[in-house]
Amino acid sequence: xxxxxxxxxxxxxxxxxxxxxxxxxxxxxxxxxxxxxxxxxxxxxxxxxxxxxxxxxxxxxxxxxxxxxxxxxxxxxxxxxxxxxxxxxxxxxxxxxxxxxxxxxxxxxxxxxxxxxxxxxxxxxxxxxxxxxxxxxxxxxxxxxxxxxxxxxxxxxxxxxxxxxxxxxxxxxxxxxxxxxxxxxxxxxxxxxxxxxxxxxxxxxxxxxxxxxxxxxxxxxxxxxxxxxxxxxxxxxxxxxxxxxxxxxxxxxxxxxxxxxxxxxxxxxxxxxxxxxxxxxxxxxxxxxxxxxxxxxxxxxxxxxxxxxxxxxxxxxxxxxxxxxxxxxxxxxxxxxxxxxxxx
DNA sequence: ATCATTTGACCTGC
DNA sequence: GCAGGTCAAATGAT
Numbered sequence: 001x002x003x004x005x006x007x008x009x010x011x012x013x014x015x016x017x018x019x020x021x022x023x024x025x026x027x028x029x030x031x032x033x034x035x036x037x038x039x040x041x042x043x044x045x046x047x048x049x050x051x052x053x054x055x056x057x058x059x060x061x062x063x064x065x066x067x068x069x070x071x072x073x074x075x076x077x078x079x080x081x082x083x084x085x086x087x088x089x090x091x092x093x094x095x096x097x098x099x100x101x102x103x104x105x106x107x108x109x110x111x112x113x114x115x116x117x118x119x120x121x122x123x124x125x126x127x128x129x130x131x132x133x134x135x136x137x138x139x140x141x142x143x144x145x146x147x148x149x150x151x152x153x154x155x156x157x158x159x160x161x162x163x164x165x166x167x168x169x170x171x172x173x174x175x176x177x178x179x180x181x182x183x184x185x186x187x188x189x190x191x192x193x194x195x196x197x198x199x200x201x202x203x204x205x206x207x208x209x210x211x212x213x214x215x216x217x218x219x220x221x222x223x224x225x226x227x228x229x230x231x232x233x234x235x236x237x238x239x240x241x242x243x244x245x246x247x248x249x250x251x252x253x254x255x256x257x258x259x260x261x262x263x264x265x266x267x268x269x270x271x272x273x274x275x276x277x278x279x280x281x282x283x284x285x286x287x288x289x290x291x292x293x294x295x296x297x298x299x300x301x302x303x304x305x306x307x308x309x310x311x312x313x314x315x316x317x318x319x320x321x322x323x324x325x326x327x328x329x330x331x332x333x334x335x336x337x338x339x340x341x342x343x344x
Numbered sequence: 345a346t347c348a349t350t351t352g353a354c355c356t357g358c
Numbered sequence: 359g360c361a362g363g364t365c366a367a368a369t370g371a372t
Contacts, residue, residue: 178349180364193363197348209363 014039154224160212169194169210169220174228176208188214202230 158170176194184191189212196204205226213219
């Protein structure tokens with residue numbers, strides 16, 4: 001566990017070292033920035049891996065572990081890295097878009113596209129379809145419908161839980177509301193239709209279809225349609241956020257999502273213990289089984305709904321002009337990690 | 345009271 | 359006409 005902590009601290013240090021760079025990002029070498037980000041990501045990935053090993057060795061947590069592994073089946077490490085990369089890039093990107101960090105660079109799109117699309121090996125394959133995103137039709141219109149392959153479509157495969165409620169689709173960090181289910185010709189299992197929980201509040205057009213594979217009932221095929229436009233920060237304005245174009249829209253909107261379960265556990269966030277804020281782990285159509293809560297797995301605690309978004313807020317909003325946000329956020333994260341560690 | 349899920353009916357593209 | 363996608367009333371959970 002010492003090694004784990006030192007890895008975490010190393011990552012924090014690297015991130016802190018990066019902070020002064022943020023002040024004058026415009027003048028900075030993007031490649032340099034990218035490599036530093038890569039380094040930070042590597043360190044945290046190592047820490048995460050290390051944590052897994054330690055958990056395996058811990059008899060105290062054996063039972064809890066099994067539950068974790070069953071409910072959150074093995075995620076390909078490459079996906080973990082992908083996720084971290086994406087979040088890091090998004091974090092910077094969203095700030096660039098918001099003009100909080102001035103830059104004339106092309107960091108965002110190149111990096112974002114790379115981070116967002118290059119994935120595939122292992123348990124999670126991703127295919128990207130067309131990307132002609134269209135505005136949502138006016139609500140007064142009669143049931144506007146698109147042509148079948150008109151909207152942006154992304155299909156991924158994700159493992160289903162092998163124990164407990166295997167009906168639950170995998171958590172992807174968003175909160176979804178089921179609005180339909182349909183038997184599909186030639187498929188053994190019905191297809192579930194979900195839309196973003198915040199559809200009403202933010203006119204978020206995001207949808208997904210979840211279908212269990214015929215040949216592998218422990219695998220879901222999840223098809224996403226349209227991007228989230230809901231900026232799900234707790235401090236988000238009440239006015240619907242402006243639409244962002246193309247890739248950047250998809251990237252920034254995921255910023256608001258919750259961390260995936262494997263990360264959430266490492267942060268000590270959604271897990272067993274403190275208080276009653278189990279809400280964070282409940283988000284998404286698939287998160288429920290973890291907390292052992294009832295069948296209504298998509299319920300969530302509104303106050304603890306968007307931890308990552310909050311993190312971003314702390315990082316860039318809190319203290320407004322004082323430049324120590326980086327320190328603040330990592331101090332807070334250190335505390336979380338320590339707290340989580342003590343539980344073990 | 346509010347919000348999520350279920351499910352049969354309805355609508356639309358092919 | 360069929361299959362897939364969505365609506366919306368009924369129902370349940372909190």
